[in-house]
Amino acid sequence: xxxxxxQNTPVYGGIARRLGASCYDLLLLxxxxxxxxxxxxxxxxxxxxxxxxxxxxxxxGVVYIFYAWFWVHGGQTLGMRAWKIRVELDNGDNLGWGVxxxxxxxxxxxxxxxxxxxxxxxxxxxxxxVLARTQVIRVDKGYVPPGIE
Numbered sequence: 031x032x033x034x035x036x037q038n039t040p041v042y043g044g045i046a047r048r049l050g051a052s053c054y055d056l057l058l059l060x061x062x063x064x065x066x067x068x069x070x071x072x073x074x075x076x077x078x079x080x081x082x083x084x085x086x087x088x089x090x091g092v093v094y095i096f097y098a099w100f101w102v103h104g105g106q107t108l109g110m111r112a113w114k115i116r117v118e119l120d121n122g123d124n125l126g127w128g129v130x131x132x133x134x135x136x137x138x139x140x141x142x143x144x145x146x147x148x149x150x151x152x153x154x155x156x157x158x159x160v161l162a163r164t165q166v167i168r169v170d171k172g173y174v175p176p177g178i179e
Contacts, residue, residue, distance in 0.1 A: 040122075042154040043115035043166035045145060054109030059096055066092045098130035106169075116169050117159075125164065133162040 066089070070078065078085050100107040102125055105116040117133070119125060125133065136158035137144060144157035155165055 040165075040167040043113075043168050044154050045148040047113045047115050047168070048145065048148065048156070048166065051107065051109035051113040051115060054112055055097075055107045058108055059093065062096050063089060063092060094131060094134060097134050098125075098127055101125045101130045101133070102127055114169050114171075115166050117164055117166050120163050120165055129162055129164065133158055133164055136161050 067078070070085070070088070097107065100110070101117055105118050105124055110116060117125065119129065137156070140157045140161075147157035147160065148154045151160065153165055159165055
């Protein structure tokens with residue numbers, strides 16, 4: 031670990047790193063959504079009707095799995111790895127599937143205002159982090175999250 035970050039004093043990820051990671055992840059999510067839709071095309075005769083509720087549920091599930099999988103398994107999406115930040119519970123543990131779902135829903139519902147909350151919070155937590163009891167920390171190159179060997 032660096033001189034800035036010791037085991038007992040984490041350095042929290044700020045709004046700029048979060049936005050950078052979000053932009054990176056958005057590109058990856060778009061690719062995942064395109065591939066997910068492509069998988070359905072043979073079963074729908076190459077067209078999905080507008081307003082199809084099952085398709086909308088499917089897309090929401092893909093978005094959830096995209097983020098939750100990364101958050102539960104190591105706390106970092108690919109964008110978060112690039113920007114050297116990690117999401118974890120307030121006690122430093124990895125997120126569970128339920129907390130990941132709660133954080134994602136809260137992030138969607140409070141995105142703009144929720145992210146601006148970082149500017150006033152001493153630990154640079156977004157509003158959805160405060161409500162879900164999570165935090166985003168900066169990590170060094172050789173960082174290994176809890177539970178990952």
